[in-house]
Amino acid sequence: MTNDEILAKLREKYPKVVVDTPELIDFTVVVKSEALTEVATFLHDECRLDYLADVTAVDRPERFEVVYHLYSVKNQTPGPFVLKVYLEDKGNPKVASVTPIWRGANFQEREVYDLMGIAFEGHPNLKRILLWEGFPGHPLRKDFENRTFTFKELEPTRPKPPDW
Amino acid sequence: MLKTETITLNLGPQHPSTHGVFRLKLQLDGEAVRDLEPVMGYLHRGIEKLSEERTYVQVVPLTDRLDYVCSMTNNQAYAIAVEKMAGIEVPERAEYIRVIMAEFTRIINHLMAVGFLWNELGAYFTPVVYCFRERERVLDLFEMTCGSRMMCNYMRPGGVSVDLPEGFIPQAKKLNDHLKTFVDELDRLLSENEIFLSRAVNVGVLPADVAINASITGPMLRASGVLYDIRKVDHYSIYDRFDFEVPTCEHGDVWDRYYQHILEMYQSVRIIDQALDGIPQGEVMNKAAAKATRRPPEGEAYGRIESPKGELSFYVVSDGSGNPYRLRIRPPSMINLSALKEMCQGHKIQDIVIILGSVNLTMADLDR
Numbered sequence: 001m002t003n004d005e006i007l008a009k010l011r012e013k014y015p016k017v018v019v020d021t022p023e024l025i026d027f028t029v030v031v032k033s034e035a036l037t038e039v040a041t042f043l044h045d046e047c048r049l050d051y052l053a054d055v056t057a058v059d060r061p062e063r064f065e066v067v068y069h070l071y072s073v074k075n076q077t078p079g080p081f082v083l084k085v086y087l088e089d090k091g092n093p094k095v096a097s098v099t100p101i102w103r104g105a106n107f108q109e110r111e112v113y114d115l116m117g118i119a120f121e122g123h124p125n126l127k128r129i130l131l132w133e134g135f136p137g138h139p140l141r142k143d144f145e146n147r148t149f150t151f152k153e154l155e156p157t158r159p160k161p162p163d164w
Numbered sequence: 165m166l167k168t169e170t171i172t173l174n175l176g177p178q179h180p181s182t183h184g185v186f187r188l189k190l191q192l193d194g195e196a197v198r199d200l201e202p203v204m205g206y207l208h209r210g211i212e213k214l215s216e217e218r219t220y221v222q223v224v225p226l227t228d229r230l231d232y233v234c235s236m237t238n239n240q241a242y243a244i245a246v247e248k249m250a251g252i253e254v255p256e257r258a259e260y261i262r263v264i265m266a267e268f269t270r271i272i273n274h275l276m277a278v279g280f281l282w283n284e285l286g287a288y289f290t291p292v293v294y295c296f297r298e299r300e301r302v303l304d305l306f307e308m309t310c311g312s313r314m315m316c317n318y319m320r321p322g323g324v325s326v327d328l329p330e331g332f333i334p335q336a337k338k339l340n341d342h343l344k345t346f347v348d349e350l351d352r353l354l355s356e357n358e359i360f361l362s363r364a365v366n367v368g369v370l371p372a373d374v375a376i377n378a379s380i381t382g383p384m385l386r387a388s389g390v391l392y393d394i395r396k397v398d399h400y401s402i403y404d405r406f407d408f409e410v411p412t413c414e415h416g417d418v419w420d421r422y423y424q425h426i427l428e429m430y431q432s433v434r435i436i437d438q439a440l441d442g443i444p445q446g447e448v449m450n451k452a453a454a455k456a457t458r459r460p461p462e463g464e465a466y467g468r469i470e471s472p473k474g475e476l477s478f479y480v481v482s483d484g485s486g487n488p489y490r491l492r493i494r495p496p497s498m499i500n501l502s503a504l505k506e507m508c509q510g511h512k513i514q515d516i517v518i519i520l521g522s523v524n525l526t527m528a529d530l531d532r
Contacts (some may be wrong), residue, residue: 024421024463024464025249025463025464025465026464026466028450028463030331050376050377051376052378052379053379053468053475053477053494054466054477054479054494056479056492056494057491058481058490059490067479069466069477069479073376073390073392076392076397077397078397078398078399080466082466102377102379103374103377103378103379103502103503104377104378104379104380104499104502105379107498107499107501107502108498109497113500115212121211129204129205130204130205130208130531131205134487139210139213140213140490144213146213146214146217152313160371
């Protein structure tokens with residue numbers, strides 16, 4: 001199934017869910033954040049997009065974008081099907097987790113939570129993965145200063161034994 | 165009545181068998197493992213954030229240090245992503261050089277994987293010595309071309325940085341012929357070893373549907389029986405011109421993952437043979453690339469390659485200025501680790517160490 005056919009089937013089944021299809025190099029579809037679980041289940045079960053390559057997030061000035069890159073191993077499709085979700089609320093961004101559908105999203109969603117601060121509801125183990133629990137802030141956000149942090153600054157925030 | 169409880173053991177970050185700084189919290193019932201939790205981030209350097217302050221060409225040395233064993237393929241993945249976004253073409257000779265370097269990188273990575281798996285088994289450093297002897301010969305070729313053994317900084321968006329020196333092609337041909345007999349020798353030495361067979365067969369089995377669902381790629385996926393190789397699916401670079409097969413194995417246990425590396429080395433040697441025979445003359449860097457990467461147009465692109473460990477891909481977002489607005493690196497090692505818990509069900513501590521060895525991790529790639 002090509003990407004256009006998948007988009008047509010998606011529009012047929014869930015008429016109001018697709019927000020936008022921007023003209024980018026890869027085939028991109030933007031859906032509403034409330035409908036993410038339904039759309040993801042539909043894409044996994046009926047369109048056979050069974051390989052989730054990447055879950056990532058971009059910090060734009062007015063919104064967060066959560067980006068999913070999907071491929072099909074069964075049909076060996078060459079181009080990615082990019083699914084995006086726009087999160088307008090920058091103070092408290094959260095979106096449903098796709099870990100029940102694609103197991104590989106587990107570590108990647110934890111990393112997005114760790115470095116960008118977007119919470120995923122329904123994730124089995126949403127903890128920080130690359131940084132430690134007391135780290136001040138979320139580094140990949142644009143308002144996080146890109147400088148060298150000294151040991152004296154960061155050491156008080158580290159968890160002490162036996163919790164390390 | 166006997167009351168038993170489980171012990172929590174810390175396979176800590178300083179450990180000779182964890183392939184770098186990686187921590188596993190194990191819940192043990194005697195010697196059998198009930199539960200495990202990986203803790204990572206000891207080598208996190210913030211490459212994604214650092215690249216937001218650099219220009220597109222200054223990011224190339226940062227990508228070298230992602231997976232330090234195969235630095236040429238890291239550069240290739242970044243170059244492909246930026247070329248896709250900015251619409252730059254690569255000259256023919258540069259494409260042939262990229263294929264030769266990428267396949268040599270695949271061979272050296274698989275040699276290291278096989279060597280260090282046997283380290284975990286207890287054959288302490290003898291297979292490593294054999295494998296690294298050949299690896300040093302390939303690293304000599306790399307040093308001849310770009311000046312550095314491991315941190316090559318060679319493939320840029322638009323081509324490669326310098327042309328091959330005079331004696332490269334004869335030396336590469338001689339080395340390739342030698343590697344054909346060496347891989348055969350390694351196969352005959354190691355594959356049918358009785359101790360290896362009794363320790364590795366049916367240990368750490370990964371079924372195919374679990375592997376696809378857990379986003380696992382690379383030799384681990386093909387060892388479970390799924391035929392998916394990005395060189396054949398995406399038709400990137402000029403891999404369509406070469407005649408090679410994609411091997412798979414059936415069971416997905418540790419022996420199959422080891423044997424998958426050996427089979428892929430046979431195929432890489434074939435590709436290098438054909439590329440060395442057919443390499444044309446010409447220039448090696450697209451002249452318009454320097455201008456196009458100084459300020460590429462706004463947009464985003466997802467470029468992926470079949471790196472020796474799995475799918476390595478870069479998601480580059482540009483906002484029209486000279487720095488990448490967001491550079492996301494999809495690490496094959498971190499995602500290949502997501503099925504560790506399923507693979508380790510019902511095994512003992514010594515099996516955990518072998519299973520971790522067969523996943524072929526490099527911590528620098530996991531943490532970035």
